[in-house]
Amino acid sequence: MAQATVETSVHGAVPVSGEAEHQQHPIKLYLVVWGLLFVLSLCSYMVDYFGVQGLLRWSLIIVFMLLKAGLIVAFFMHMAWERLALIYAILLPPIAVLVFVALMVPEAHHTLLTRLAFFGATPGN
């Protein structure tokens, strides 16, 4: 109990000055993030331009996409400076979308299978 009280005063003192007043960050931070987003977009465009194929293409696309999304949410949308109560409230529910994806993949496979069985077409790709 005593430990908790100490922690409260230590942590509680820090954010009040910096955070409760509106967030002030140097413009340079935004320019750096902006530059990174440009480079990442260029990288993902290059994946297509040079025609990278297969597993490498998909992993590169996903990695660049997640890095860009992370930068936008964390810095442009100021999520990095929010309290955990808001961060979890917003960032955890989209996990349901991933569950939905996991449900629809076997569903799509099943549809393809029945189409092949009943229409006898050869799979396209």
Add this chain to the structure above:
Amino acid sequence: MAQVVQTHSAKPHLPPDGRQGFVSDWASDQQVFKNVSWGKAMMWIFLLSDTFIFGCFLIAYMTARMSTVVPWPNPSEVFALTIGGHDIPLILIAIMTFVLITSSGTMAMAVNYGYRRDRRMTALLMLVTAIFGAAFVGMQAFEWTKLIHEGVRPWENPWGAAQFGSTFFMITGFHGTHVTIGVIFLLIIARKVWRGDFDTERRGFFTSRKGRYEIVEITGLYWHFVDLVWVFIFAFFYLW
């Protein structure tokens, strides 16, 4: 009980952040989002619901593409432009991506100047953001026109799976609508900032409430979200 609520609605003494703070923020009979205004919290919750909408669109696209027995058109070729006799793959989409990222950068700086109460710079940067947004919508209109001329319809296209057209028009159309609404939103708020509504505490035409510079940040949240959605569309629809 009422007293407890009152203490918190006054200048909040922030409990510790981190996991301990997360538990106490959500567990107790008090305001959950401590230093976040209702306007900002509601914008975040709206954006979360929008995430589900776009998530469902992209999942529908994934399901259609995975289950079709007809080849999927190659987006790299479909969205290529001929510039100076060379076929450059996906070039228009790349330019659109850069334009939208640039507009996000200017928006982030507008939010920053807003909190410094720099009226002119804030309004100017918001206006620049709106112009980039309008340019994006213009390029999208060009892209749609080109594809429609080439025979892409929601029910058929010359290159392969019919679902290509329906998912393309649905997803990019919904995103373009979001960008258009964002441009209108930006222009309205930029006008208010320019006029000095948040310095003179002029009341809003619709709510009759006094506005604050925070609305610039809330507008920014929406605008960055539009950019965020484009990141996913770019990866999954155009690059995949």
